[in-house]
Amino acid sequence: MFDTVLIANRGEIAVRVATTLRRMGIRSVAVHSDADAGARHVREADVAVRIGPAAARESYLSIERIIDAARKTGAQAVHPGYGFLAENAAFARACAEAGLVFVGPPPAAIDAMGDKIRAKQTVTAAGVPVVPGAFGADIEHAVAEIGFPVLLKPSAGGGGKGMRLVHSIDELPAAIESAKREALNSFGDDTLLAERFVLNPRHIEIQVLADAHGTVLHLGERECSLQRRHQKIIEEAPSPLLDEETRQRMGKSAADAAASVGYTGAGTVEFIVSADRPDEFFFMEMNTRLQVEHPVTELVTGIDLVEQQLRVAAGEKLSLTQQDIRLTGHAVEARIYAEDPAHGFLPTGGTLLTVHEPADDLLAGASIGTARIRVDSGVSEGSVVGSDYDPMLAKHIAYASTRDGALRKLRSALGDVTIQGVTTNIPFLRALLADEDVVAGRLDTGLVERKLDALVANPMPEDVLVAAALERALELEPQGETVDPWDIPGGWRIGQPAWASWLIGAPGDEPTKVRLRGRAADAEVVVGDGAPVKASAWRDGTRIHVRSDGVTRSYRHARDGEITWIGNWPLLETEPLQLSRRGGTGAAGGAVTSPMPGTVLLLKVAAGERVSAGQPLLVVEAMKMEHTVVAPIDGAVAELAVHAGQQVKLGQQLAVVAPLQE
Incomplete structure (x- = not known):
């Protein structure tokens, strides 16, 4: 086994790989750009090496700088994580030429599966069913033969980048132009593949594991149908759609696809399945790397995929057989992004003022079948979320003996997450996990788009409005035992205190008037046209505690210039005092x-x-x-x-x- 492994990546995946290296007693080497000098993955590795400026092309995508870092630190192997150079055959070859072991498949397998067109030709020859499609210079003519709707995909990459769903011939020229530009920018190749779009599609993938001694295993499936912009946001294992017979057939097809290119290590074969005909599936592509959603497979199988990758890369035989693979319980993963779902999932940025995540009770050694939460996070307080890299911050994964139990566990865990400093998709994720079709397992890749308006209709909760007014009262009123009544917000009047008023609302929404009178320790609060509510508030470090209607609620709070954060709600003070969610940056007039x-x-x-x-x-x-x-x-x-x-x-x-x- 290796003594030292360099992790050629960043964020939560670098932290994840370092965790297994630490458990195995292997020295970990992190690499970082200038933007990530203080990042969590840098702090948690044994050694860290700067590889360049913030731009990915000059740091994380620089083969020469990563190879140089490996040589300087005495690394024997390089783990590429996912993204960046993980599926770059030239990088795998450069590692071999430098005497380094690439923790992944052979370059020939990456080449064969990295080009979607060649991949389809290869697996078709192995008897794996594929989606009808076409490619070539005259892509418009090819699409006309396939018919609409059609999905345009970059041949050289994945992750939803450059994908365009086209419904008519009128949309096609602009879609091709945009897809080519994004494919060239993301992968350096603007070749496109056109596929027939399967109606009511479900995205189901199979985890495979292979060694260099001829063993190829499949480790069950993951359901990845809940997506936005063709990128996954919720994944689970096993799929609520498949029966055991279909699971085994799909698993065998995945293993055949991997074997057809001499695959070794961990990889994923992705299939499209019609919700109307779950027994019929088609090969889409193979990801020749570890997947973002690999934790759900680890939880239901009890297998550490990173450890298996390292053992295979070191030349060991897999100690498992297909009969050893058992799926126990259910796991669901949610990806937390710095993005604003209400505004087209646009990425957000800033400095993380507060990061509170649920305890990772997986580390406590809970037994299989016990409900638990796993947290794969790449950020901490003080982390800067910029525009140079993917906006994913963390993954939270729930495990339970049943699907319903895992969903409830994850919804509850997300309710305990506070990330302040950037707008995140946490409220959206909780709404999605509570959707009646999601709970029932009636999934397809278009569900989020169809229900988006309802899923992002997330008005500021009334209790947050009350907490916002009380927080301002605490901020503005004088402290100490002796208080001048004229200094209390709202002033002082004979007979009873006057009302202090605030306008609180989301951008583009009608603001709600919130009135308060009295001191924060003993106040009346009126939200909109509602009845007065007796409420009180007090601070405890970074928390504000609010008691109203006989219930005490606690919120983490922070201030960043003009922005006050209460829980995950950013509140902006204007004149007259108006607290509103950050992110409304549309056009004003012209x-x-x-x-x-x-x-x-x-x-x-x-x-x-x-x-x-x-x-x-x-x-x-x-x-x-x-x-x-x-x-x-x-x-x-x-x-x-x-x-x-x-x-x-x-x-x-x-x-x-x-x-x-x-």
């Missing part, structure tokens, strides 16, 4: 502002050009996600304030569209 921090990728208009409402003006890219900014009104581009390649802040003015003069 002004156009950036919906997220990022880089201007492309200008589609010029100053002085006439435009129509809804017409694309420019494209902003952040964290590998493109967002097209459109004209808010009919008019002419009076001002274009940015240029291609320019970095912009959240809310920064990009352009002005002036109405045409009559």
Whole structure:
């Protein structure tokens, strides 16, 4: 076994790999860019090496710098994690040339499965069923033969990047242009593959594990149908759709696909299955690496996949047989992102002021079948979430003896999470996990899109409104035993205290008037047109405790300039005092502002050009996600304030569209 392993990645996956290395007594080496100098994965490794500036191409994607770091630290092997260089055959070859063991499959297997077109040809020859599709230079003609709806996919990559669902011939040219641009930016190759879009599709994948001695195992399936922008957000194992006979057939197909390219290590074969015909499945692609969602498989099988990767890479035979693989209980994973679901899942950024996550009771050694929570996190208080990398912060995974138990355990755990400093998808995740179709197991890849409006209709809870007013009262009222009544918010009146009023509301919503009178320790609070509620509040370090209606609730709170955070709610004080959720950065009149921090990728208009409402003006890219900014009104581009390649802040003015003069 290796003495030292370099982890060629960052964030939660680097922390995850380091955890297994520590348990196995293997020295871990972290690499980091300038942006990650103080990151959690750097602190938790035994050794850390700087590999370049923040830009991924000059750090985490630099083969030369990573190989150099491995040599300098005496590493014998390199674990690529997932993303970045994990599925880069040139990186695997460079490791071998440098005398390093690449903890992954042979370069030839990466090449064969990394190109979706070649992969389909290879597995078809092995008897694995594939989705009807086409490829080639004349992609428009190929799509016309397949028929609509059709899914465009980059041939060279995955993770949902560059994928476009096209419903008609009119949408096709713009979709091809956008997909090619994003594919080239993400993978360096703009070749596209077109596939027939399976109606009522469910995304089910099989975990495989193979050694260099001819053993190929399948470790059950994962249901990954709950997605946004073709990227997974909730995963579970096993799938509520499959029966045992279909599970075994799909598992054998996955093993055959892996064997067809001489695969070794851990990998995932992805299938598309129609919810209407669950016994029929089609190969989509193979990910030649560890998956983000691998923890759910580890929990139901009891197998540490990272340890198995290391043992296979060291030349050991798998100690398991197919008969040893048993799926026990149920596991569900939720990905926590720094993003705003209510505004198209746009990535957010900032410094994390508070990070409170549930205890990882997996580490307590709970037995199989016991309900528990596992936390794979890559952040801590003080972490900076920028626009250079993927916005995923952590994964929370619940395990229980039944699916219903795992769902309830995960919903409860997410309710105990507080992340302050950036807007996250936590409220959205809780709403999704409580959806009646999700609870019933009626899943498909379009569910989130169909129900998005309801899932993000997350008005500020009334108890948060009460806590917000009481927090301001605590902040503003004088402290000490002797208090001048004129210094109490709302002043002092003969007979009874006066009311202090605040407006509290989300951007774009009608704000709610919240009134308070008295001191925070003994106050009356009125929310909207409701009846007065007796309430009191007191501070305890970073918590504010509020008692109303006979119930005491606790909220973590923090202040960041003008922003006050109560729980996961960012509150902005304006004049008159208005507390509102951060993130409303749309167009005001004819002004156009950036919906997220990022880089201007492309200008589609010029100053002085006439435009129509809804017409694309420019494209902003952040964290590998493109967002097209459109004209808010009919008019002419009076001002274009940015240029291609320019970095912009959240809310920064990009352009002005002036109405045409009559």
